[in-house]
Amino acid sequence: MSNIFGITLxxxxxxxxxxxxxxxxxxxxxxxxxxxxxxKGKSAPxxxxxxxxxxxxxxxxxxxxxxxxxxxxxxxIQRMLDEFHEDISFLAFGIIFRDQDDLHKRYxxxxxxxxxxxxxxxxxxxxxxxxxxxxxIREYLAKHNPSGISDKELNDLQKALxxxxxxxVHGASPHIMDMCIGDPPSFRVKGLVGTIxxxxxxxxxxxxxxxxxxxxxxxxxxxxxxxxxxxITDFRNHFEIEARMDIAKIPKSGR
Numbered sequence: 001m002s003n004i005f006g007i008t009l010x011x012x013x014x015x016x017x018x019x020x021x022x023x024x025x026x027x028x029x030x031x032x033x034x035x036x037x038x039x040k041g042k043s044a045p046x047x048x049x050x051x052x053x054x055x056x057x058x059x060x061x062x063x064x065x066x067x068x069x070x071x072x073x074x075x076x077i078q079r080m081l082d083e084f085h086e087d088i089s090f091l092a093f094g095i096i097f098r099d100q101d102d103l104h105k106r107y108x109x110x111x112x113x114x115x116x117x118x119x120x121x122x123x124x125x126x127x128x129x130x131x132x133x134x135x136x137i138r139e140y141l142a143k144h145n146p147s148g149i150s151d152k153e154l155n156d157l158q159k160a161l162x163x164x165x166x167x168x169v170h171g172a173s174p175h176i177m178d179m180c181i182g183d184p185p186s187f188r189v190k191g192l193v194g195t196i197x198x199x200x201x202x203x204x205x206x207x208x209x210x211x212x213x214x215x216x217x218x219x220x221x222x223x224x225x226x227x228x229x230x231x232i233t234d235f236r237n238h239f240e241i242e243a244r245m246d247i248a249k250i251p252k253s254g255r
Contacts, residue, residue, distance in 0.1 A: 045223065048092060071197050085212075210245060
């Protein structure tokens with residue numbers, strides 16, 4: 001079954017390369033950090049590409065951590081992937097449903113805010129980095145919920161995911177204690193290969209591959225590429241079979 005995961009990552013990167021070519025390439029730009037690459041356009045399509053790049057990179061890292069049994073670190077990355085998937089959906093839905101509002105405007109403003117100004121002074125230090133409350137993003141996603149799940153069920157599920165994986169990020173005791181095994185019990189700090197935790201998290205990571213496919217599909221739809229969108233949704237159906245998943249279908253077209 002692991003072969004389908006490698007194929008999935010290859011297909012996701014192929015999608016990224018196609019979409020990268022649809023916008024102007026990043027250009028050398030002077031900032032407080034010197035000359036760095038930045039997109040001239042600071043709109044939703046460029047933001048979708050960047051978030052998709054982080055999702056694919058994070059999924060590659062998650063697979064490596066699972067292979068070596070670093071479950072605590074894997075959980076922390078999964079918490080990040082949850083938000084990347086929400087961000088891609090949020091930005092894509094604004095384009096797909098022609099419903100980009102003030103929330104999207106502020107999200108993009110904060111997203112593209114530089115860490116340093118031209119004098120090298122830290123913007124984050126002087127004024128903080130504003131963030132759109134995650135609750136607001138999830139409320140927007142619930143409004144355009146394509147899964148058939150009720151808004152309340154969807155919000156409850158998202159909240160449960162956040163709470164579960166935040167424990168890995170912040171080092172909650174119940175999560176850390178998963179590292180303590182044996183007789184006498186002691187903490188394993190070089191991975192948990194060979195323990196019951198590996199198959200548990202293997203099954204869980206399948207969901208993140210699946211979400212990555214959906215993120216790619218939404219991104220393709222937002223870019224108006226119906227051919228690529230269909231290729232991705234067809235592959236999603238193949239993934240469901242190969243990974244033994246039975247998931248509600250995402251919509252085949254926008255509003």
